[in-house]
Every structure is written in C-alpha cells, then in structure tokens.
Amino acid sequence: MKEAKHHPYHLVSPSPWPAIGSMSAFLLVIGTILFIRQHSAIVLFAGASLFLVTLIGWWRDVIREAKSEHTPEVRHGFRYGMALFIASEVMFFGAFFWAYFNASLAPTEAMGNVWPPKGVHTLDPFDLPYLNTLLLLLSGTTITWAHHSLLEGDYEDMKQKLLFTIFLGFAFLGVQMYEYAHASFAFKGGIYPSTFYMATGFHGFHVFVGAVFLVVCYFRTRLGHFTPDDHFGFEAAAWYWHFVDVVWLFLFISIYWWGSAS
Template identity: 40%
Template sequence: MKFFYPYHLVSISPWPLMLSINIMNLLMSILYMFFNFKFIFIIINLLTMIIILFQWWRDMIRESTYMGDHSFKVWKGLRLGMIMFILSEIMFFSSIFWCYFHMFLSPSMELGMIWPPKMILIFNPYYIPLLNTIILLSSGISITWCHFSMINNKHNNMMNSMSITLILGTIFTMLQIKEYSDSFFCINDSIYGSIFFLSTGFHGLHVLIGTFFIFICFLRMKMN
C-alpha cells in the first residue's frame, strides 16, 4: 500500500555528516592555530565548508524549486523553524548583554570596582563602532528595499539593492577585522575582553553567514 504525506520525506544526503566533520576539523584547526600560529588548516577547512554548503544549497534548491517537494505544510514548518531560531538568538544575546550590564553596574573587587577595568584601553565608540552601526542599519534598509522590489516585480531595483546589501555586509566584516587587529586587549584580558570578543565575534559571525545566504539569493535572482 502506498501512502502520501503533506511533508517532505528527506532523501539520503551526505552533506549534514560532512559539514559536521568539517566543523569539528575547523575547531581543531583553530586550536592548532592558537599554539602554532599557522592558518593553513583554517583556510583549507573554510574552503571545504563553503564547497559543502554550496552543494547542500544546490540540493535544497532542486528539491524546492524544480521537484516541488516544499509543499505548504513544509513551508509552514520552515517558517516556524526560522521563528524559533530567531527567538533562540534573542535569548543567546540577551544572556551576553545581561553579563555585560551586571559587571558594568556592579563591578567586582577583583576589577578594582571600576568599569572598564584598569589597563583596558577601550575603543572610541564614535569611530569604527559607530561606522559599523550605520553600515548595519543601511544594509537593513537596502534589503527591505530588495524585498519590496521583489513583491512589486521590479527586477533592476531588486538586483541593485541586493548588490548594495552584499557590499555593505562585506565592508562590515572588513572593518570588524580591522577593529580586532587594532585592539589593545585580547579575549583573556579580564571579563571585559571576554564579553567584548564573545559578543562582537558572534555578531560578526552572524553577519558573515547572512552575507553568504544573501549571496546565494543574489545568484538565484541573477539567473531568474
């Protein structure tokens, strides 16, 4: 007897397992870099990750666009999954902000009861941090422009706004790297350094991953 389901029964795919192994190797190569200052294994694993992600996205595009496996039920599940993901990210960054404001409002005796701690030379908030904030807000405007251009079937405006978003995301990542290279403290310089690099690092990682996703959308729009 043959049964039909409104859900997509996922076929066998090697990409989840390969990506998991690649992430493990990437973390090991990062630890290796900490002690030996060699970046070659990180570069190899990052390139391998990009190849795996492109292959995985290719299969998902085939299943959704050309094979019709993403039904309305599947679409609702993907939408619910994205909502749950955003809620988990809100809770994750809320814990980081909670830690920061706890130490800011009530610094411990080990820090001299001052914030930021002694010998910590902080960044000028009106330099790269302000510029990156403006870039992020501008990218939000440009991607919203792209969204409404897509709804109104304005292909040229859609491509232009998506290109602007990609450029802004790349500039943000480059400025983040420059900010890290110019830093006078590191992640193990008191809890201030730990909170700073944890929060900005994960935020920069989200921007980088989002840039990759937007680039895939850009390629699909370019090929209609």
C-alpha cells in the first residue's frame, strides 16, 4: 500500500531514464568520433535514437508528476533549482569570455601582438550578427507577450506568440549556420577562431535546446497543461530563453563588435 505523506514535498520514484540517458550520451560521443573518422554512422544513429527516446519518456513522466505531485512548495523549490541552473550556465559561458579576453587584451608574439591576430578577417558585426541580434531581441519580446497572455487566460494568443518565438529561434540558427558556412576562418585557425566558434557555437546549441523547450511548452499548452496559476514548465522555459538572449548581447558586443574594432 502507498504510504501516507506527512510533508508537502515530492519524492521521485525510481526511474530508468538517468541511466538510459547516460548511455545515450556515451553512444552519441563515441558515434560522433567514429563518424568524424569516416566510420559507420550506426553508433551515432543508435545514440541519437536512444537520446530521443529518453527525452520523450522522461518528459512524459515529469508531465504526469506535474499534474498531481507538484505542490506549491515543490514548484517553489523548482524555481530555486532553475535559478541555480542558470547561474551555473553563466559560469559556463564565463569560461569562454575569460579565454577570449585573456587572448585579446594581452595578445602574444605568436599572434603578432595584435588582436585580432594577423591574417584573421573578422565578420562584419552589422551584417548577419546584427540580424541575429534583432531576431533574438524580438523573440524575447514575443515570449514575454506569450507569458502575459497566459496570465490573462488568453491561450490562443499565447500559442500564437509561442509559435512566433519558436520560429525566430530556428531562424537565428539558420542565419548562424549560414554565417559559419561563409566565414573566412576555420576552427583550427588559431586562438581567435577557436574562441569564436566555441563561444558562439555553444550559444547556438543553447538556442536549439531553448527552442525545443518551447516546442514542448507549445504542445503542453494545446493539451491544457498550463493555467494562469500553475505554469512553471513554461516559466522555466521563458527564464532560459531570456538568459540565452542576454548571453547573445554580450557575445555580440564583445566578440563581434569590440573584437572586430580592436
């Protein structure tokens, strides 16, 4: 028999998803290495497939728990957890900014004692990077609008603004891929390309994760999972999206704008 709870907190049941997710991540890494070395893509495909199954299964379980187990105290704890997660992401990107400024503020003789290093033709900050800045800033507006619509109980308007935000996120990724394909420097071209691609590339990955997060929120909205008083899943996605926006502003100012003019 299920024991009666004497506290308002939710203790999760044993789940296979952490172990399966770890295995899928291992297969993804090994499969990517094998694929880059021109071996079969079977391991990469297996890892990606297992990862997708993990996401679907884990999200399904969390959504089921949210309907019955997520008390106000639990949701309060989630907010602290999401805030701490975003703080850890700030530290993650802080490492890339540290590497970039360490190289740019004190260029070595190997770089020609100048920044950007000799032979590096930087991207025009007011071309595609500026377009992407506008796309992300606009997406921050639409996600805020969607949140306001949810608080007002206007679910149709919320779904519409969510779709706008998702479209803008994937448009950003499309522009970034085009930019990478036409950049004049490769990842192995030295300190400038490596810091550039690591910082902007990981940001692009975060945009993709955030867009997937919003896609899940869109379908949950269609299924009626969110109410004006209970919508932490969407709130967490909005926080994450705003974080991604802010990081991009720092990337645009420091790497694209200041870096090209210094």
